[in-house]
Amino acid sequence: MADTLKTLICPACGKEMEKVFIPSQGINLDICTKGCGGIYFDNREFKEFDEQHEDITKIIESLAGKTFEKVDTTQERICPNCGAKMVKNSTSIHKQIEVDDCYVCGGKFLDNEELIKIRAEYENNEQRDADILKYVYATVGKELDEVDKRHTEAIQNRTATQKLFYKIMGM
Ligand SMILES: [Zn+2]
Ligand SMILES: [Zn+2]
Incomplete structure (x- = not known):
């Protein structure tokens, strides 16, 4: 699926997400800069950012110096793109980080700082x-x-x- 142009509502805190253009990947990400600091990735976008050699400077910049509301990460989330229930999955066998995946449209939601933690787990896939x-x-x-x-x-x-x-x- 291509980048969604509509404004997405954050599945964790309900605020409007901001479209942040990431020039190195040529992708628009939806980042909850005014609420919880979560990030929503469209289908296949996530794999452009999950390895240590991939540039996430722009993402970090968009979140830097802000305080984010705490959200309940165990709560069930609804995909902001297609409205389906998202499924929680561990990012590795160590089961320390859980992300929300949408099996209908392929979207993925990460809570604040989870991207950094996921990248720190392994150097590459x-x-x-x-x-x-x-x-x-x-x-x-x-x-x-x-x-x-x-x-x-x-x-x-x-x-x-x-x-x-x-x-x-x-x-
Ligand atoms: Zn949020
Ligand atoms: Zn979806």
């Missing part, structure tokens, strides 16, 4: 993915080994009759 794989292997891999072991044991524990049966059946 390859490292983020590698960490997930390591985690998946550590859990699922172990279970698979366990299944394998049980299977081997089951074969070893077959009775003489079973052995004969499986031999005939070619198993």
